[in-house]
Amino acid sequence: MTQLRVAGRTRxxxxxxxxxxxxxxxxxxxxxxxxxxxxxxxxxxxxxxxxVIERGLMRRSGLQETFTRMAPLLxxxxxxxxxxxxxxxxxxxxxQFLLAAVISAALAPVxxxxxxxxxxxxxxxxxxxxxxxxxxxxxxxxxxxxxxNEIVTTLMMSFLGVSLSNVLIKLAFFDPDTTVPQTRSxxxxxxxxxxxxxxxxxxxxxxxxxxxxxxLLMTRTAFGLKLQVLGANRAAAIHAGERVGRLTVLAFxxxxxxIGLAGAVEVLGVWGTVRADWNPAYGLLVVPLVFLARxxxxxxxxxxxxxxxxxxxxxxxxHRVGVPQNYVLVLVSLLLIFLALVEYLDQSRRKRQAx
Amino acid sequence: MVDASLRQVTKRFPGIxxxxxxxxxxxxxEIHVLLGENGAGKSTLMGLLAGMLKPDAGVIAIDGxxxxxxxxxxxxxxxxxxxxxxxxxxxxxTVIENLMLGGPWWQPxxxxxxxxxxxxxxxxxxTRIDPDAPVTALSLGEQQQVEIMRALWREEKMLLLxxxxxxxxxxxxxxxxxxxxxxxxxxxxxxxxxxxxxEAYEFGDRISVLRQGRLAGEIDPQRMQSLSESERTxxxxxxxxxxxxxxxxxxxxxxPAPLGAPAPAEASTPLExPxxxxxPTPLExPAPLGAPAPxxxxxxxxxxxxxxxxxxxxxxxxPPMLRASALATAGDVGEASLREVSFDLWPGEVLxxxxxxxxxxxxxxxxxxxxxxxARGRISLAGRDITRGRVPDRRRLxxxxxxDERLGEGTVATFSVAINLVLKEIGTLPYWRHGLTDxxxxxxxxxxxxRAHDIRTPSExxxxxxxxxxxxxxxxxxxxxxxxxxxxxxxxxxYGLDLQNQRLALERIDAAAKRGxxxxxxxxxxxxxxxxxxxxxxxxQGRLAGxxDNGLSTGADAERKVAAxxxxxxxx
Numbered sequence: 001m002t003q004l005r006v007a008g009r010t011r012x013x014x015x016x017x018x019x020x021x022x023x024x025x026x027x028x029x030x031x032x033x034x035x036x037x038x039x040x041x042x043x044x045x046x047x048x049x050x051x052v053i054e055r056g057l058m059r060r061s062g063l064q065e066t067f068t069r070m071a072p073l074l075x076x077x078x079x080x081x082x083x084x085x086x087x088x089x090x091x092x093x094x095x096q097f098l099l100a101a102v103i104s105a106a107l108a109p110v111x112x113x114x115x116x117x118x119x120x121x122x123x124x125x126x127x128x129x130x131x132x133x134x135x136x137x138x139x140x141x142x143x144x145x146x147x148x149n150e151i152v153t154t155l156m157m158s159f160l161g162v163s164l165s166n167v168l169i170k171l172a173f174f175d176p177d178t179t180v181p182q183t184r185s186x187x188x189x190x191x192x193x194x195x196x197x198x199x200x201x202x203x204x205x206x207x208x209x210x211x212x213x214x215x216l217l218m219t220r221t222a223f224g225l226k227l228q229v230l231g232a233n234r235a236a237a238i239h240a241g242e243r244v245g246r247l248t249v250l251a252f253x254x255x256x257x258x259i260g261l262a263g264a265v266e267v268l269g270v271w272g273t274v275r276a277d278w279n280p281a282y283g284l285l286v287v288p289l290v291f292l293a294r295x296x297x298x299x300x301x302x303x304x305x306x307x308x309x310x311x312x313x314x315x316x317x318x319h320r321v322g323v324p325q326n327y328v329l330v331l332v333s334l335l336l337i338f339l340a341l342v343e344y345l346d347q348s349r350r351k352r353q354a355x
Numbered sequence: 356m357v358d359a360s361l362r363q364v365t366k367r368f369p370g371i372x373x374x375x376x377x378x379x380x381x382x383x384x385e386i387h388v389l390l391g392e393n394g395a396g397k398s399t400l401m402g403l404l405a406g407m408l409k410p411d412a413g414v415i416a417i418d419g420x421x422x423x424x425x426x427x428x429x430x431x432x433x434x435x436x437x438x439x440x441x442x443x444x445x446x447x448x449t450v451i452e453n454l455m456l457g458g459p460w461w462q463p464x465x466x467x468x469x470x471x472x473x474x475x476x477x478x479x480x481x482t483r484i485d486p487d488a489p490v491t492a493l494s495l496g497e498q499q500q501v502e503i504m505r506a507l508w509r510e511e512k513m514l515l516l517x518x519x520x521x522x523x524x525x526x527x528x529x530x531x532x533x534x535x536x537x538x539x540x541x542x543x544x545x546x547x548x549x550x551x552x553x554e555a556y557e558f559g560d561r562i563s564v565l566r567q568g569r570l571a572g573e574i575d576p577q578r579m580q581s582l583s584e585s586e587r588t589x590x591x592x593x594x595x596x597x598x599x600x601x602x603x604x605x606x607x608x609x610x611p612a613p614l615g616a617p618a619p620a621e622a623s624t625p626l627e628x629p630x631x632x633x634x635p636t637p638l639e640x641p642a643p644l645g646a647p648a649p650x651x652x653x654x655x656x657x658x659x660x661x662x663x664x665x666x667x668x669x670x671x672x673x674p675p676m677l678r679a680s681a682l683a684t685a686g687d688v689g690e691a692s693l694r695e696v697s698f699d700l701w702p703g704e705v706l707x708x709x710x711x712x713x714x715x716x717x718x719x720x721x722x723x724x725x726x727x728x729x730a731r732g733r734i735s736l737a738g739r740d741i742t743r744g745r746v747p748d749r750r751r752l753x754x755x756x757x758x759d760e761r762l763g764e765g766t767v768a769t770f771s772v773a774i775n776l777v778l779k780e781i782g783t784l785p786y787w788r789h790g791l792t793d794x795x796x797x798x799x800x801x802x803x804x805x806r807a808h809d810i811r812t813p814s815e816x817x818x819x820x821x822x823x824x825x826x827x828x829x830x831x832x833x834x835x836x837x838x839x840x841x842x843x844x845x846x847x848x849x850y851g852l853d854l855q856n857q858r859l860a861l862e863r864i865d866a867a868a869k870r871g872x873x874x875x876x877x878x879x880x881x882x883x884x885x886x887x888x889x890x891x892x893x894x895x896q897g898r899l900a901g902x903x904d905n906g907l908s909t910g911a912d913a914e915r916k917v918a919a920x921x922x923x924x925x926x927x
Binding site: 219232235 | 726763770779781
């Protein structure tokens with residue numbers, strides 16, 4: 001991770017053209033190899049890609065869906081950036097996301113009865129962030145006080161969080177009027193406002209603003225620098241007299257809070273309710289995106305756009321061409337592999353040049 | 356007998372030429388010392404032979420055959436064994452287990468064969484180590500012996516040692532010397548990398564001096580024999596530092612210079628910085644008391660480690676700046692914690708702390724800096740109780756700490772020089788206003804400090820980890836010995852530095868003392884402490900075994916007393 005970060009720093013120097021190439025080459029390679037897989041299955045790859053582009057980007061409804069999909073991904077990315085920069089592996093995103101989604105989904109229909117819409121939405125988002133943050137508190141304390149590995153604890157807490165969410169829906173917050181257990185829905189009119197007459201909800205704007213703020217927090221403030229020192233060299237942070245335990249907990253809480261906010265935004269913007277056993281599992285999907293963007297908030301936006309378009313377009317394209325829905329995951333994995341490969345080759349070329 | 360040579364080898368790194376057209380030959384049955392400052396290219400040369408780096412130009416030949424050493428394994432296959440500065444043993448395994456590591460993965464471990472080989476090598480090296488002892492139970496010297504065994508495990512052909520004495524006790528150094536000579540007599544080619552002149556004379560049959568990536572010269576065994584010690588010193592100094600040093604050496608030394616007149620062009624080597632080699636500045640005049648100290652040029656004496664006692668006018672009737680009373684710390688298993696440590700430290704004095712490493716020095720430094728909690732006892736600064744103060748509180752009051760772990764905790768290697776210069780001030784004025792970073796100001800002030808402290812770096816944005824050890828130490832000294840410092844604790848401030856930078860560090864310390872800073876200098880180098888300290892305290896098993904006055908009058912006496920305290924003899 002440290003190495004990645006150094007690379008990110010020196011990287012900026014060699015111009016945007018090279019940076020674009022480093023992304024473009026793997027994309028093309030992934031598309032070509034992915035196409036070969038389709039071709040081997042007896043499908044026409046061009047059809048598939050055509051649908052992906054048409055559905056994900058060209059058609060108005062597809063583009064809107066792509067943007068909508070970006071909202072939770074961006075917020076989760078913001079949360080992961082905070083954690084990873086501080087050298088903390090918060091892999092418990094799914095639990096934090098889902099619990100926050102359930103709590104805000106349960107809260108919204110109740111609050112809307114007594115409060116105006118804006119207040120309801122703000123309170124629900126705050127509640128989501130709080131729940132996410134709370135769910136990271138145990139791993140945070142264990143890490144800060146006893147140095148317990150957070151990869152293990154956050155993953156464990158994630159399983160617990162996902163299960164607890166289901167329990168809450170089925171036992172506490174279920175809507176008696178539906179057959180499938182789910183929370184009471186927030187009426188469509190009361191959800192996050194749509195933007196400019198599209199179906200895209202305001203959560204996307206919130207997500208972009210939050211991500212930019214997080215980026216500025218990490219690069220322009222004392223707090224951000226302290227987190228980065230902690231992430232790069234814990235001993236140096238102790239030596240410099242930072243309150244390392246407190247910083248660790250803060251990083252956890254901030255990270256999980258943002259992921260919780262993602263859950264709330266997804267519910268308040270799109271679904272209005274959470275059904276039992278719903279788990280989009282975005283938490284781990286975003287991890288590679290964040291690393292590919294080298295923990296840079298702006299770069300994350302680009303990666304997320306591409307990724308969302310692929311997901312949205314890929315779902316309907318798979319249907320049309322007649323390959324499994326999950327085929328899009330094949331493409332995504334290929335993309336990740338090639339991105340990593342190009343990255344590696346680039347690094348070694350750089351080393352050779354430098355030598 | 357083996358014969359390894361480098362022919363016109365060049366190796367570049369970003370921004371520097373680490374080795375520039377170097378040709379050298381290492382022969383079996385010879386201890387070849389590579390001497391040079393930090394950054395002279397010694398470690399690069401070692402890396403090339405050990406298969407960690409590849410040359411950009413030139414050829415490495417073994418027994419006349421050009422070879423490509425593209426991996427450590429290849430290096431071992433060629434019979435080159437390397438012992439690095441840091442020990443690379445697995446602490447939780449036993450000696451013999453460590454030695455059995457590195458075989459092909461499909462082979463079962465052959466313990467009997469390994470023990471046989473262990474016995475052979477133990478005989479060659481004349482050591483007595485229990486092969487079944489866990490590595491953690493061994494002293495550093497013994498661990499190093501195991502490293503040497505591992506390097507020679509395949510065959511006794513060539514052995515590279517990088518600064519092997521830096522962690523050894525005097526006794527350990529002697530044992531090492533004996534061991535190296537035995538290996539030499541068996542025909543092994545030994546390459547010893549060091550920056551310590553005395554070791555070079557003591558161990559070396561042949562000395563090659565590297566300077567800024569170039570081979571500055573070589574003294575072959577015949578010449579080594581024919582020259583007197585002072586002549587050798589003068590010649591090596593000339594090779595290491597160029598003409599200036601040579602001239603100084605001549606003025607100091609009664610012996611006539613063995614070589615022709617120094618080339619005047621040499622004066623332009625980048626040593627103009629505040630070095631002790633230039634004309635003596637008032638700063639260097641060591642004895643304000645008018646003692647008959649070698650006023651005109653302390654250089655040679657200092658460079659070769661000969662003592663020049665200093666005494667500063669310390670007014671002990673005044674209240675002390677720092678007072679520690681009955682300090683104790685809680686330590687982890689295996690750490691020496693403090694017990695009942697009390698002392699006073701006055702403004703303008705240097706209190707040296709001597710002792711064999713691992714007798715509580717680290718805890719002492721950390722507890723004073725606020726990095727470690729005191730279990731018992733009291734610390735007060737100018738009469739004010741600061742026992743509970745954290746690092747930033749104490750820093751605000753003027754307490755500074757230069758750690759010996761420069762990259763381990765002193766700096767963040769991947770961060771720029773500029774950030775590292777303000778690492779302990781994150782969030783405070785003037786660099787941060789309401790928590791917002793003023794990068795321009797940070798960089799501007801970094802440029803200023805880089806100039807003022809002669810930090811050699813391509814820019815203030817360069818990651819500090821890319822600098823040489825000496826320059827990293829300059830970054831730390833610039834950060835800690837600023838104008839607001841009232842008390843400074845320095846742990847091994849010259850450790851791992853070359854002569855040039857050792858001098859610089861000691862001068863900075865001296866200058867700080869003259870400004871009235873109260874300094875504590877922890878070191879394992881007694882000569883250095885005798886040179887710069889007003890008093891020397893000795894740590895033994897977590898206690899301050901005693902404090903010896905190092906005034907001008909007490910000279911040799913102080914050394915004897917300190918040495919006695921170090922062994923624990925006078926502790927009771």
